């Protein structure tokens with residue numbers, strides 16, 4: 001939908017928008033499904049506005065469908081275009097109708113893993129001018145007025161350059177939008193609690209499944225991600241949406257092999273492992289929660305004026321990047 005400029009000023013409520021509005025910024029097609037698919041499906045089902053911005057087409061991804069191997073970057077270099085169709089199918093599975101590419105499809109290219117020559121491609125997202133890239137996102141924020149922004153932590157969750165850049169762009173855009181009066185009230189970063197990882201290590205270190213991030217892992221400290229449970233701010237229970245999330249992941253068939261550890265986890269643990277997603281709160285005021293750490297069960301918790309919340313994002317903490325990773329997830 002297109003919202004006309006609001007004559008009452010940049011902070012005025014935009015009349016045609018849903019009451020609750022969530023914006024997610026991801027690096028590649030498939031990140032939305034793997035990292036936040038249950039959250040997206042949960043809020044879409046609840047009638048909230050859910051806008052997905054994907055920063056690249058994922059041109060440098062591996063291809064797990066043999067018949068499509070010729071699409072690879074070193075061959076026909078058509079993978080990015082193909083992945084647009086996968087992303088569209090994934091969003092349909094999640095019930096999300098508003099998905100866009102940052103700056104339009106093809107503006108920014110997948111940079112590949114850290115240190116590879118693909119980092120230096122002229123259109124590599126890793127090389128993007130920060131304010132130019134953030135400017136594209138500010139225009140989307142101006143239109144959809146998200147109260148809640150979701151992206152990655154400063155290490156891009158696990159160190160991929162496009163994930164790090166997505167973090168930088170999203171945070172800069174939030175800052176620029178706040179200066180104009182429509183910054184998101186809360187900013188969350190995706191996270192996995194160490195307690196959840198410890199259960200994963202115990203269950204999967206020896207499992208014979210593809211791309212197993214726990215393979216050979218003896219301790220959770222060996223993993224490139226993981227947040228102390230007490231630093232988690234929100235736990236979104238999308239158990240009822242876990243089948244939608246799995247369907248969205250299966251839509252990314254070039255990226256996620258049929259025998260992926262992700263599906264093995266889903267099979268062993270049912271809806272909770274797949275459907276429950278966690279976040280840290282990077283900016284904004286934490287709402288009421290429950291349990292030993294007071295985890296929120298709603299990203300909009302504490303936002304008591306849902307149609308008019310346009311206050312500036314609060315101070316963003318500088319961070320401690322974790323270990324750059326060569327994990328097999330991307």
Ligand SMILES: [Zn+2]
Nearest residue numbers: 027028031330
């Ligand atoms: Zn990615």
